[in-house]
Amino acid sequence: MSTSRLLTYLRQDRMPHVWCPGCGNGVIMKAFVDAIDRLLLDPERIAVVSGIGCSSRVTGYLNFNTMHTLHGRAIAFATGVKLARPEFKVVVMGGDGDVLAIGGNHFIHACRRNMDLTVVIFNNNIYGMTGGQYSPTTPEDTYASTAPYGNIEDQFDTVKLAINSGATYVARSTVYHYVQTVQYIQNGLKHKGMSVIEIMTNCHTYFGRYNGMPEPVQMLSYFKEKSVPLKKAEKMPPEELDGKIVIGEFVDIEKKTYNEKYEQLKLKLAFKEKE
Numbered sequence: 001m002s003t004s005r006l007l008t009y010l011r012q013d014r015m016p017h018v019w020c021p022g023c024g025n026g027v028i029m030k031a032f033v034d035a036i037d038r039l040l041l042d043p044e045r046i047a048v049v050s051g052i053g054c055s056s057r058v059t060g061y062l063n064f065n066t067m068h069t070l071h072g073r074a075i076a077f078a079t080g081v082k083l084a085r086p087e088f089k090v091v092v093m094g095g096d097g098d099v100l101a102i103g104g105n106h107f108i109h110a111c112r113r114n115m116d117l118t119v120v121i122f123n124n125n126i127y128g129m130t131g132g133q134y135s136p137t138t139p140e141d142t143y144a145s146t147a148p149y150g151n152i153e154d155q156f157d158t159v160k161l162a163i164n165s166g167a168t169y170v171a172r173s174t175v176y177h178y179v180q181t182v183q184y185i186q187n188g189l190k191h192k193g194m195s196v197i198e199i200m201t202n203c204h205t206y207f208g209r210y211n212g213m214p215e216p217v218q219m220l221s222y223f224k225e226k227s228v229p230l231k232k233a234e235k236m237p238p239e240e241l242d243g244k245i246v247i248g249e250f251v252d253i254e255k256k257t258y259n260e261k262y263e264q265l266k267l268k269l270a271f272k273e274k275e
C-alpha cells in the first residue's frame, strides 16, 4: 500500500503529532489505516472513539468520524454511537490505562454483551501521558515512576480478560509484527461482535527508560525476542512462557451480538404497538 495513499486517511493539518520520536503509536495508527484501506471500507461510515492518554490522541489525527472523550469512557460513548447508528463500523482506540484501568468495567461489560465494537488496545505497559505510572498491565518486578523499587502487583492478561468476559474475536500482536498487526485489525473489523486486538507498543520514554531500554530499537528487539506465536506456545510448558508475549488469534467465534438483539427487540415492540 503506498504511503501517500494512506496519508489521505490522516488529518495532515494536525501534524506534527504529539508522540515522542520512535513511539510505537504511529505504527499502530498506520496499521489501522492500512487495514481500513485493504478492506475498502467507506471512511464516511467509520467512527473512532477514544478516551484520554497519548494513544487516545489518535482520534485527532484520523480522518474519520471521531470522538475524543473522557478518560476510560470511550467504550460507553462508542456503545451509544453504535446503537444510534448501527450501519457504522465503530472502533475504540486507547491505552492499557484508559481501557483496562479506569475503563476496565466498561471493557468487561462490553465483552459480556458481545457489543459490536472493535477495540484496539495500545498496550505500552504504563501510563505514558501522565509520567510513567504503573498500569494494570505493568509486569511484576519492572519499574515505573510509582514503582521505584519494582512493581509488586500481578498484571492483567488482556487476552484472557477479554475471552473470559465474552469477547468473540481476540488477538494480540506487537508493533514489531506489523504484518500480523494489520491482519488482526482487518479480521477484527470484519468480525461481527466484540473484537479486541491488543498491540504491544513501545513507550521507551517511560517504560523503556525505567527498564533498561531507553531507545526505541531496544524495545523493538525486546518485542521480537519475547514474542512467541500461539501455535508454538501451545506446545510449550507454562514455565517456559513466563515473561513471554504470546501473539496470534486466540478466539474467533460467532455469537449473537447485543446489537442484533436490540434491533429485534425494537421490531418486536413496533409490532406490538400496531396490534
Ligand SMILES: Cc1ncc(C[n+]2csc(CCOP(=O)(O)OP(=O)(O)O)c2C)c(N)n1
Residues within 6 Å of the ligand: 052, 053, 054, 055, 056, 071, 094, 095, 096, 097, 098, 099, 122, 124, 126, 127, 128, 129, 130, 135, 203
Ligand atoms: C478522570 C481522570 N483521571 C485521571 C486522568 C489523568 N490521566 C490522563 S491520561 C492517563 C493515563 C493514560 O494511560 P494510557 O491509557 O495507558 O495511555 P498512554 O498515555 O500510555 O498512551 C491518566 C491517568 C484524567 N485525565 N482523567
